[in-house]
Amino acid sequence: MIRSDLAGVPPYVPGKKPPHALVVASNETTQGPLPSVARAIADAAGGVNRYPDMSVAALRAAIAAWFAKSAEGLRIDMDNIATGNGSTALCQQAIQATCHDGDEVLFAWRSFEAYPILSQVVGAKPVMVPLTEDHRHDFPAMLKAITDRTRLIFVCNPNNPSGTVMTHAEVLDFLHQVPQRITVILDEAYMEYDRSPEAVNAAEILRLFPNVAVCRTFSKAYGLAGLRLGYMVGGAEFIMAVNKVALPFGVNALAQAAGLASIDATDDELKDRVDATVTQRERLLQAVPEELRIPSQGNFILLPLGAQAEAVDAELKKEGVVARCFPGEGVRITATTAEETDKVIAALTPALATVGGARWGGRPQES
Numbered sequence: 628m629i630r631s632d633l634a635g636v637p638p639y640v641p642g643k644k645p646p647h648a649l650v651v652a653s654n655e656t657t658q659g660p661l662p663s664v665a666r667a668i669a670d671a672a673g674g675v676n677r678y679p680d681m682s683v684a685a686l687r688a689a690i691a692a693w694f695a696k697s698a699e700g701l702r703i704d705m706d707n708i709a710t711g712n713g714s715t716a717l718c719q720q721a722i723q724a725t726c727h728d729g730d731e732v733l734f735a736w737r738s739f740e741a742y743p744i745l746s747q748v749v750g751a752k753p754v755m756v757p758l759t760e761d762h763r764h765d766f767p768a769m770l771k772a773i774t775d776r777t778r779l780i781f782v783c784n785p786n787n788p789s790g791t792v793m794t795h796a797e798v799l800d801f802l803h804q805v806p807q808r809i810t811v812i813l814d815e816a817y818m819e820y821d822r823s824p825e826a827v828n829a830a831e832i833l834r835l836f837p838n839v840a841v842c843r844t845f846s847k848a849y850g851l852a853g854l855r856l857g858y859m860v861g862g863a864e865f866i867m868a869v870n871k872v873a874l875p876f877g878v879n880a881l882a883q884a885a886g887l888a889s890i891d892a893t894d895d896e897l898k899d900r901v902d903a904t905v906t907q908r909e910r911l912l913q914a915v916p917e918e919l920r921i922p923s924q925g926n927f928i929l930l931p932l933g934a935q936a937e938a939v940d941a942e943l944k945k946e947g948v949v950a951r952c953f954p955g956e957g958v959r960i961t962a963t964t965a966e967e968t969d970k971v972i973a974a975l976t977p978a979l980a981t982v983g984g985a986r987w988g989g990r991p992q993e994s
């Protein structure tokens with residue numbers, strides 16, 4: 628009775644969160660929503676007996692106005708914006724809107740874990756192109772992997788979980804070589820944390836390439852992961868298709884109110900938080916041996932531990948720190964507050980020394 632191809636889709640296994648553990652596994656913020664946003668959520672709670680606005684009109688209009696007045700200065704209107712139940716939903720809708728059975732969705736790997744799952748759920752074929760040695764997108768290899776069946780490409784920048792970024796010039800060069808019939812989603816879930824000198828300018832890319840859409844989220848910098856709210860900006864025809872395949876009323880009333888209040892919040896409110904997270908990210912990076920340091924522009928770092936990943940993860944768990952382990956590859960740790968970073972470093976330093984010995988700060992082994 629069940630679609631046979633679902634056998635190849637892994638079921639969701641929630642991470643174990645022992646009571647009192649410090650969870651730095653999901654790239655969430657530790658602080659609650661900004662105070663002005665928390666008030667808007669509380670006010671909206673009184674109205675949840677009503678269905679939310681299915682077209683999410685006020686929020687979409689506010690996002691359009693926000694783009695126009697921000698540094699990006701992009702003139703778009705509501706028809707260029709889709710909102711979704713988290714940007715994960717929008718990624719799925721983008722696949723549904725572009726792919727028939729067996730069509731190909733191309734992306735770098737390792738990247739956002741949802742890409743292969745969402746592709747398979749929709750019946751599309753995930754085509755995963757390994758990152759380069761330095762954990763960045765391998766654009767030349769991705770271009771070579773394009774076939775007649777490629778319908779959609781995800782570019783995750785900063786990339787989760789490596790934290791690496793591509794430069795604006797590299798992305799432009801890549802997009803110039805992607806056939807216009809293929810839609811490219813630039814997934815910028817972590818763009819607020821990106822301090823790289825040649826950071827991607829999404830507005831310019833949207834102006835130049837009608838086949839590109841940009842996907843962002845309120846889950847990370849805005850601290851609204853539990854409310855599920857993301858948005859996508861792109862050409863009106865594509866956005867209409869993304870909206871056609873959406874679950875009706877997918878963006879709930881509290882999320883709509885919180886999104887509006889987040890846009891109204893002063894830039895300083897957000898900037899202070901994001902700056903503090905970036906400071907902790909850099910502290911975390913400095914606390915690990917150089918050979919395990921991958922420069923990150925997200926709110927997390929990845930330790931490329933290879934075969935030692937599970938052992939280090941287990942040591943961290945013993946100390947009550949729950950990180951995200953990719954067995955055989957690495958451990959990703961979210962950067963949060965100074966206090967939590969102190970605890971992470973206090974657990975991580977001995978964990979690396981225990982597993983790696985002298986190489987990672989431990990005592991030389993007696994021979």
Ligand SMILES: Cc1ncc(COP(=O)(O)O)c(C=O)c1O
Pocket residue numbers: 653654712713714715716739783786787814816843844845846852855856857
């Ligand atoms: C690269 C990337 N894109 C999208 C998302 C989805 O975020 P959300 O569905 O919470 O908006 C995440 C979440 O971790 C992510 O890492």
